[in-house]
Amino acid sequence: MKKTNLVTVKIFEKTGVFGEDKDLAKQLRTEFLWPAIKDGRKITLDFSHVEDVTQSFIHALLSELIRETEGDVLDNISFKNCNETVKKIINMVVSYMLE
């Protein structure tokens, strides 16, 4: 069976309103994100209903992907339904990983 080219991860279903569990973020990265990226699939991280995230959570979720792909992974990940706080923290992590 052909795999669908788009993977959507609903963060709220994993974290609830506050994304702060770094171990969970690591698990999401290693079990969902990395395999999907290696398969050449596009990923949507859907943050609807997530009120807040910590910098540590987003760092654990994304930093290794950004570092290993020298930022190319960002062409394959979309961030959906992020509020201003979540957007700010994602941008912060992306920014310092690319500098």
Place this chain on the structure above:
Amino acid sequence: MKIHIPNSAWLGNIDPFLRSFDASASGKLIVSAHKQWISVHPVVLSMVAALGLECESKNISFDRLEAKSIHYLKRMGLFDLLGVKSDIKITEHESAGRFIPITQISQVNRLTAFIEEMVPLLHLEPKQAKPIRYIISELTRNVFEHSESKIGAILCAQYYKKSNTIRLGIVDRGVGVHSTISSVHFVKNDSQAIQLALTPGITGTTRRIGGTDLNAGAGLFFIKSIAKVNRDFFMIYSGSSMYKLLKTGQDSRVKLLANPLNDKHSIEENLPYWQGTVVGVDLTLDKGAEFVELLNLISNIYSQSIKERRKKYYKKKARFI
């Protein structure tokens, strides 16, 4: 061990309390308190609880608890947590208040649920809850990731109506900041280790700029920055040193700085040795900028600091003579 709960110990005047703590004779704890009145920061209670949890209940004694406000210790759950009987009664008409009682978090996988259950006890507006849960999450995760504390993390918090402030104390009895930082950085003493731990981009897990996949070296810097933007106190005590961020005056501009020694601060270097780490934070609620504005400020200085470290690193060249 002996610890005396004084008449007054807030972050601004906590130094004499820290100087008076006696760390000798572990396994046995004597707690005494001011005779008339005790009025103390939650970090003081977290410290007393942490020391007590290292002793068997039968080896903990409370001396001369005569202060009128002593029921505060009962209400915050100190005796129950330590398994010590007390005759202090809390009468029904006393207000329940807005506080998180002294709580021991022994397993990190309980943290998300704890934050969900406990932060509502402070009855905060969503805007006010954001920095509080952020601080609790980052500080408690630090305990589990770095401290190896056998008692886990001990924390409590209290809302103070008069000053409209949340005060929070998180304590562990682990290896301490010096041990964690010195595993990857050269540091001479506790004070220097604390300074590095507060510097953006420095972590106790790697020397690599940008950190590991799990640590960016941002947690403590973020928390100190939240306190600074709010013009509040922040205190960290580990080993024999304590760093205290002092309040920024209302007439001064708040500028976040990468080097904690450039902030308005005080340092104590010869305190009784605290095995582990103690962190106390104040957060005045009506002064708080929107959390996202605060993140903007922190983000700018954090990125700038990482950029400068990278620039410095890549400037290094082999020297041929």
